[in-house]
Amino acid sequence: MTVDNYLTDEDRGFLATYDPRAFPPVAVTVDLVVLTVREGELCALLIRRGEPPQRGRWALPGGFVGPGETLDEAAARELAEETGIRAGAHLEQLATFGDPGRDPRMRVVSVAYLALVPDLPTPIAGTDASEARYRPVSDLDGAVLAFDHDRILAEGVERARAKLEYTGLATTFLDEPFTVGDLRRVYETVWGVPLHPANFRRKVLSTPGFVEPTGEKLATGRGWAELYRRGTTAHLHPAIPRPPAA
Amino acid sequence: MTVDNYLTDEDRGFLATYDPRAFPPVAVTVDLVVLTVREGELCALLIRRGEPPQRGRWALPGGFVGPGETLDEAAARELAEETGIRAGAHLEQLATFGDPGRDPRMRVVSVAYLALVPDLPTPIAGTDASEARYRPVSDLDGAVLAFDHDRILAEGVERARAKLEYTGLATTFLDEPFTVGDLRRVYETVWGVPLHPANFRRKVLSTPGFVEPTGEKLATGRGWAELYRRGTTAHLHPAIPRPPAA
DNA sequence: TCAATAGTGTCTATGAGACATTATGCA
């Protein structure tokens, strides 16, 4: 999208005398809250900082927005660089954090993104990270991350929990095909509450477009289960209500 | 919030050699979607640009974020400057828009905020605006605003419509005290659909903390009505569902 | 044979939606 066609002659004259460097320096970054479900735990992708400031501390992956990039493009690039995922994952803007002093280098305004990815894409440590790992979010209570990343992570987790209620995004945590039990365990893990298997099954299958049956069955562990693929419905009607307590 | 206590000696040495101006220049602004309900219409506060670029075009109010300001503080300052409102209105971050080329002057990343205000705070034209007015959002279909402000406004309106379902924010559109009918007309105006008065009343009054009775009655137009104040509940349980069609 | 999970059926409580009825005050 460009607005060049809207430039008037007055605009062009004005721009010729305009000095962008007259403003105080600000950097714009994207930070990623990458969530996955792994071994019954909701996990976030974290990197151990390999450069100062706060070298050695765990932080969210992220980086500067390139001059020609949109914010969404910068987030997708960072996600690909850190996880190898180029498509299929869910990626949405979360919120923007810009308190003065949140980064000691300079004024840094960070646009946070939330990504939901299936289990086991092996994370890749970038150039400024010494290590990259998925860590359970339950291990991350209290101020343990660099900068204000604890707060960003908390907002991402809460957004993800809320979105499972009224969207079909829980399926983006799973590799296809999956069973209704797999999907239920995603909900139970993200929300941290047990759900009634029978009622959950009835609600999922009665929501058109949530999951699509493959017609196949899988013998897994005890018993067997029908297999499904992701549906096409983004918005769930009716929603799957989240039980009150955790 | 500051992170200075976390600086290591290594950090301090690193910062001494750090040049913030090495990055391409970016400006950070806040833009405001200020919504109110007035004469049966959902209206947005717009200013007519008094300076280039796009002088004479209608735009959202907004401005640059000051060096020592948080983003929330900058938004609250702009809201006060344009409307005179210093407290009582609802103000929340909406989303961030940073496409290259969205502003012809330079790379501008704009953090959009959504404000819901009662009717009739007379808007104030700022230094860079020749005029400020509340205009019905129904008049603003199509690309009529400066920059990408049509898209920002659309997101703000949709956020407001969605939030009425599960929060008590509709009361922030009203001066106190108000009647249940007043509150219903807010919903009908924002959503653009008629609601059943009896069912609406039952749902509002059965939701604890949504509205608080004053015990007084008001003779208004035909008949009379009981008066209420805003309650304290932010989250509505159960939600007030939005009818499907518009 | 037992255990664990998948899948099916049923009952109850709750709330949404629709409608009927009464009360009130102004034109």
Place this chain on the structure above:
DNA sequence: TGCATAATGTCTCATAGACACTATTGA
């Protein structure tokens, strides 16, 4: 008196939640 609105009460239908029961497979 007529009418528009507020306020109250009642009925039906859909769904959430709880529970019972059967089927299947591996230990």
